[in-house]
Amino acid sequence: MKCLYSVLFCFLISSVWGQNNYSLSGFVADENGYAIAIGDVLLYDANQENLIKYTQLIDGDFHLDDLEKNNYHLRISALGYQSFEKAIPLNETGKLKITLKESVTKLEEVEIVAAKNPITNNNGNLKIDITNPVFSAIPDPLDALSMLPNVQIAANRESISIIGRGNPLIYLGGQRIDFEEFRALSVDAIDSIELISNPSAKYEAEGRAVLLITRKKNVKEGMRMSVGETASFRQNFNNYLVSNGSYSNGKWTVQGNFAYNDLGQWESHTFAFRIPEEDIFSDYLVLVPHNKREELNGGLGLFYPLKNDDYISINSTYKLQTNNAPIETETFIQSEGVEDNVLTDTENDNRKEYFSGNFNYNKSIAKDLNLFSGFQYSSFKQTLESEISNNLNEDGFGLDETRDQFYKINSLAFRLDLEYTILNDLKWEFGTNWNQASADAFTEIQETLIPEKSIIDFDYKERLYSGYSTFSGNFKKHINYNFGLRVEYNQVKGEVENEASPLAERENTNFFPKVGLNIELDSTKTLSLNYAKSISRPKFSRTSSVRTFINPFLEAENNVNLLPTLTNELTANYQWKNKSINASFYRKTNPVNYIIRFDEVANRAIFSPVNLDKESGFNIGLTLPFSYKKWTSTNTVSLNYNKIEDDTADVGTTNPYLYAYSNQQFKIGKDTTVAFGGWLLTRRQEGIFKRNNMLVLNATITKTLFEKLQCAIRLNDITQAMNFEESYAINGVEAEGVYFVDAQEVAFSVKYNFGNTKKSKFKNKDVDENLNRIN
DSSP states (O other), rough: HHHHHHHHHOOOOOOOOOOEEEEEEEEEEESOOOOOOOEEEEEEEETSSSSSEEEEEEEEEEEEEESSSSEEEEEEOTTOOOOOOEEEEEESEEEEEEEEOOOOOSSSSSOOOOOOOOOEEEEEEEEEETTTTHHTSSSSSHHHTSSSTTTTOOTTTSSSEEEETTTEEEEEETTEHHHHHHHOOOOGEEEEEEEEESSEEEEESSSSOOOEEEEEEOOOEEEEEEEEEEHHHHHHHHEEEEEEEEEESSSEEEEEEEEEEEEEEEEEEEEEEEGGGTTTEEEEEEEEEEEEEEEEEEEEEEEESSSSSOOEEEEEEEEEEEEOOEEEEEEEETTTTTTEEEEEEEEEEEEEEEEEEEEEEEEEETTTTEEEEEEEEEEEEEEEEEEEEEEESSSOOEEEEEEEEEEEEEEEEEEEEEEEETTTTEEEEEEEEEEEEEEEEEEEETTTSSOOOEEEEEEEEEEEEEEEEEEEEEOOOOOOOEEEHHHHHHEEEEETOOOOOOOEEEEEEEEEEEEEEEEEEESEEEEEEEEEEEEEEEOOOSSOOEEEOOOOOOOEEEETTTTEEEEEEEEEEEEEEEEEEEEEEEEEEEEEEEEEEETTEEEEEEEEEEEEEEEEEEEEEEEEEEEEEEEEEEEEEEEEEEEOOOOOBOOOOOOOOEEEEEEEEEESSSEEEEEEEEEEEEOOOEEEEOOOOEEEEEEHHHHTTTTEEEEEEEEEOTTTEEEEEEEEEEEEEEEEEEOOOOOOOOEEEEEEEEEEEEEOOOOOOOOTTTGOOOO
């Protein structure tokens, strides 16, 4: 291992593609030097056509964050004073001192109605403003994320994918979080979500895209709290109660959030499959009519600033989920001319518990050298107790078997990052990460007709050591470049207790280069070129022995032998103002897909994830934002081609497919917003897999009453089109089915904000780079 670290830092040269963000603040007073009590601060583009930022002037102070280098037009207005306007060329963080002159005309009322597009586009990276009333009214962060262009939520709501780019990494405040930690967040605590299409080598090598979630940083001095309630009507009634709060004394800040969700989830899917060589045909329908699911989500964080930008912070996340999910299955089986009809009732008592806690320390060692270090502990535990009863050919229900299953994983991680500014236009970043995870999966099956219990005790251990180095800088001020390398060494061992040899044992060293070039053709046009190699490792839970009973002939299982997927990709993006066109080409080895296969030893079908041979594809996309007075519009469209291949499968004629997204918002008065939009996917033939077309439409109306009470009505999946159809022929199995999604919804929500605050900041980063693989 010592040799590995020597190799790491000999080869590490990489880059972070970052853009310089600035802030603009100021103090506004009258002609006598007294602070203006309240007013409006609006920042437009240089042509005064689009509103870029809006904030309130309170006690003379205003602050505008996350501004790009550009030319702006600042406008400040306050009741009883003449408006102030000034052109602002912003190329560094600045603070203004402004004096307003008293107006000679007495105004009865001032109302400013301006529309700001909640979705912005920069070099192909799309960013959604969650503070927008349409999005902040959504109680579930997963539903808020689904409003971002190109983002697709899986039918079982257990994973996220990006059109043309696969599963993304999720980052909170610059460091990785897992899916459960994201779902435990309060939407009210999120400022924005950005889809980064070409992450640098500083981000770990797993994933071709990053979802960067930014918390609301300006948590203000004093106390602030919000409480929200959402009543959601889908197939069943769902209730969301969320709260989010913070307290700061000007030196340290405490943040917390809590949510209680009482959900009545509905789930269903159907598949028909044929195994010609075995003369077997089966058709089944699974229905979960009312999955009573209760969730407790909570988080607590402490931030303590030191001198300058140094700080210490602690953050924790907790989620508890309990399910009482009766599953009803109707199955038809035909084997060698014999036909059977089976009704199956499965009673499930399911419990999931997740915890993650981290510690951060950020220190400026010298003027040009910054250090970040941290460690993180995370755990996930699941228990599942099942009672399975079958009714064969209407002979009556009888208890066939009981199952007790347990899964637990513990993960410990440490990271160290150093950032050194060599010159004003040259930055070197390097660091190392260490992660160790151990899991235990225990299954006990008691069949009614067999006295002996079937027991499987599976242990899994994995270690990951990695290091990276990146260089980024400017050449002649018009060319930004970055190049770098990430090296990862991985050890995996999975074994069943009392077995002589491990089921899975491997170790690998992989190198992941990344190169990027950003050419400013002129003040409005930019060309970006990127190459990256990445990896996608299976979730820890997918490598366990846990399995789920579907019917007497079909089981859903994990796969302890899953291999990582490696991807090589080239991308290009051309941006003109806020519009862009992009293209990419990629190749994958060992892509993972869920299929039905036949187990000759057990004489039954198995539904599980498997590695296929390869996948390749390209896509060309266009993004067109637009703003006009009270109307904002975001539109994206892409042409995609994906081809998935395997030696054991029938590969159909691969056809390109179209994806389109549109979001339209109208500002109706100062406190009312109307929004509607949706997305479209045309029919897809992706080599092995044939998938259906979908058109999903949504609408929202929000209104703020008494300045602090926000009300919203949401209509989701108006067309009731969220059904995922799929067909394929792999390894002697011909299958065709549909996953039905309970997405059509009418939701009513209210949220109340209270408290008086002044500005302070909260910073925290997750350390564990494997968090998304835990559950």
